[in-house]
Amino acid sequence: MQTLTAQMCAEKIRNAKRVVALTGAGISTAAGIPDFRGPKGLYVTRAYDPDTVFDISRFDHAPDEFYRFTHDLFQVIDTLKPTFTHGFLAEIERQGKLQCLVTQNIDPLHQLAGSRNVIPIHGNYATSRCRKCHAPYDLKWLRTKLGQEEVVHCDACGGLVKPDVVFFGEMVNGLDEAEREVTGCDLLLVLGSSLNVYPAAGLAHIQHADVCIVNKGHVNLPARSNRYYADTDLDSFFTDVFGLMGLDG
Ligand SMILES: [Zn+2]
Missing domain, CATH: 3.30.1600.10 (SIR2/SIRT2 'Small Domain')
Structure with a gap:
């Protein structure tokens, strides 16, 4: 997959009209959630x-x-307290960029950070x-x-x-709504998920929009020309993105 820099990520967010984020356990580890x-x-x-x-x-x-x-x-x-990246997502939602946040996590950190339109797909x-x-x-x-x-x-x-x-053997929560949101977006951010757990991981297989993935470690998604990947720590990456977007202070 093509390498994603903070500069590219900032530009893609700036140019996008409808951003959707998919988050996994990796966004919460820095908060102390194992x-x-x-x-x-x-x-x-x-x-x-x-x-x-x-x-x-x-x-x-x-x-x-x-x-x-x-x-x-x-x-x-x-x-626990929400991480910088939780706060970043809440901030771009307040600005009207981020339409919706789909999370695989069962912790309340997105809500604590101030995110409003959250679909907790695993409840x-x-x-x-x-x-x-x-x-x-x-x-x-x-x-x-x-x-x-x-x-x-x-x-x-x-x-x-x-x-x-949501337990194994149960239906996931809000999948239809999550699919609608992803279908309507022009940029999908995949943060802290290795994309191994379905059906949530399937959301990242969209064709029509850019997909920017930030995760420490391997991500299970085939390369395509509109898929970009940074194998790095989320909070330091988004601190850079935040500065490059001119959101400082
Ligand atoms: Zn009862």
């Missing part, structure tokens, strides 16, 4: 296996491992639902309950409650 599968990842240090933690059929009869993971994750999340913890009577719950309720019990049950019927995080 890349879950990386060497220091939460799964590794706490010995969680993502294939069991997020297995929906397992959750229904043995939800305790998922809730132990959630408990640990919340403790990490409380100490998140903002809402939960009873598996039995479908009663909806918010994050505050979930956190209160997690302080009281190891596995969270419904106030109304006692059924098992599941946060709206």
